[in-house]
Amino acid sequence: MDRTLVCYRCESEYRDDRRVRCDCGEPLWFDVDSSALEDLAGRGERPTGRDGRGPWRYADALPAADPGGIAAAAGNTPLIRSPRLDRVAGCRVYVADEGENPTGSYKDRGSAVAVALALERGADVVGTVSYGNMAMSTAAHAASLDLECVVLVPETVSPGRLELIAQYDPTILRVEGDYGGLYREALELTRSLPISFLLSDDPARVAGYETALFEIHEALAPETPDAIVVPASSGGLASGIWRGLRDLERAGAFAEPPRLYVVQTAASDPITRAFAAGRDDVSPLPADEVGETIARSIGNPNPPSGTRALTAVRRTGGAAISVTDEEIERAQRRFAELGGFCVEPASATTLAGVERLTERGEIDEDETAVLVPTGTGFKELGTGAETEADRAETVARPDLSSRLESLASRR
Ligand SMILES: *Cc1c(COP(=O)(O)O)cnc(C)c1O
Ligand SMILES: [Zn+2]
Numbered sequence: 001m002d003r004t005l006v007c008y009r010c011e012s013e014y015r016d017d018r019r020v021r022c023d024c025g026e027p028l029w030f031d032v033d034s035s036a037l038e039d040l041a042g043r044g045e046r047p048t049g050r051d052g053r054g055p056w057r058y059a060d061a062l063p064a065a066d067p068g069g070i071a072a073a074a075g076n077t078p079l080i081r082s083p084r085l086d087r088v089a090g091c092r093v094y095v096a097d098e099g100e101n102p103t104g105s106y107k108d109r110g111s112a113v114a115v116a117l118a119l120e121r122g123a124d125v126v127g128t129v130s131y132g133n134m135a136m137s138t139a140a141h142a143a144s145l146d147l148e149c150v151v152l153v154p155e156t157v158s159p160g161r162l163e164l165i166a167q168y169d170p171t172i173l174r175v176e177g178d179y180g181g182l183y184r185e186a187l188e189l190t191r192s193l194p195i196s197f198l199l200s201d202d203p204a205r206v207a208g209y210e211t212a213l214f215e216i217h218e219a220l221a222p223e224t225p226d227a228i229v230v231p232a233s234s235g236g237l238a239s240g241i242w243r244g245l246r247d248l249e250r251a252g253a254f255a256e257p258p259r260l261y262v263v264q265t266a267a268s269d270p271i272t273r274a275f276a277a278g279r280d281d282v283s284p285l286p287a288d289e290v291g292e293t294i295a296r297s298i299g300n301p302n303p304p305s306g307t308r309a310l311t312a313v314r315r316t317g318g319a320a321i322s323v324t325d326e327e328i329e330r331a332q333r334r335f336a337e338l339g340g341f342c343v344e345p346a347s348a349t350t351l352a353g354v355e356r357l358t359e360r361g362e363i364d365e366d367e368t369a370v371l372v373p374t375g376t377g378f379k380e381l382g383t384g385a386e387t388e389a390d391r392a393e394t395v396a397r398p399d400l401s402s403r404l405e406s407l408a409s410r411r
Contacts, residue, residue, distance in 0.1 A: 008026065012024065020187055042221065069144030073101075074112040077097055079220065080096075081094055085338050092367065098373060106372070109211055110240075111205070126142050128152070135153065148170075154175065154179040155174045201308075210247070213248070216228070224253075225369065226259065229263060232306075238312050260318040261362075268285060268291065268300070270306055271303065281310075295328055296346065330352070335347075350371040
């Protein structure tokens with residue numbers, strides 16, 4: 001594909017494929033030739049003739065080619081019908097479990113494409129600004145392609161986080177001072193140094209995130225979901241899903257396109273606030289209005305693609321809503337107990353969010369919602385801190401048989 005970058009807002013085009021933001025201030029994405037997606041749009045028939053593994057199945061919509069390594073293991077996640085979650089959600093639920101990526105989050109779709117593009121451009125070093133899933137993902141993809149990787153983390157990062165990132169052996173730099181300001185600084189450093197920082201809404205990442213929507217569409221065809229529900233922080237994933245909806249719509253895929261809903265943590269929800277206030281732009285939250293949350297992967301108070309995510313929900317007829325830590329915790333338990341899914345708190349927001357949306361009548365009970373739990377919960381388990389373990393009873397050996405018999409007769 002040709003690598004023209006386009007602004008969704010003012011429609012400016014740029015031939016310089018290293019640009020990340022438009023002169024108007026908004027983030028750019030790669031232009032996609034939607035005629036290449038007509039087979040996906042196939043109205044009822046299964047698409048044929050696509051090969052390639054993981055995101056590369058949609059290579060004609062991506063700005064880079066499969067570089068090898070774990071790039072082919074990204075994506076290709078299952079879409080699971082989950083009827084036991086229907087009652088909680090208040091509608092028909094499908095789960096697109098992004099925890100099944102190589103490093104346990106959808107970030108791998110973006111890292112696969114962004115690291116591949118950096119390699120095609122001759123980069124020797126890639127970098128990112130993250131102390132969570134994006135750091136792990138970028139470092140893993142770089143490792144599998146023998147690229148150096150630099151990860152900028154805040155000075156106060158926890159040892160547990162460092163352990164997860166360090167296993168892929170990147171250079172980890174603890175940076176003092178205002179961590180939020182590093183987004184801008186890293187973009188500038190990419191221009192002046194031989195190192196490519198691949199940030200949360202990098203155009204190549206957003207292209208990779210778009211493949212999540214393509215997979216959902218293929219898995220459900222000829223049916224179309226009514227709602228797609230994703231967590232949002234910087235707005236990169238929401239942008240990629242919206243990009244996919246636009247491209248498939250242009251290719252003629254939908255009689256009625258799905259509505260996009262984004263869920264934020266109430267502790268830091270600039271997108272929801274702008275939506276609720278009817279504003280067209282997301283403004284940064286002042287520090288004294290940002291709280292603590294268990295949903296550590298979300299909650300960017302100054303989201304670089306926030307306004308684009310807001311535009312996405314407006315244009316598709318969706319909404320932005322927020323949920324509390326209490327709701328998130330309950331939703332996380334229900335994902336496991338009623339669905340068999342181990343999701344991290346940031347991802348549990350999708351179930352908590354859809355519950356509110358059906359209560360408000362934004363999604364009807366006979367409608368189909370695809371929830372996108374973005375990351376696995378396994379990274380945060382295993383400390384033994386949970387009291388749930390105390391629920392396990394102890395059985396004397398001679399009593400085991402009768403205890404099991406009484407269990408079986410209860411079914
Ligand atoms: C990064 C991340 C998000 C937020 O995605 P954005 O693209 O920043 O909006 C949500 N959930 C998980 C698990 C993540 O790692
Ligand atoms: Zn613009």
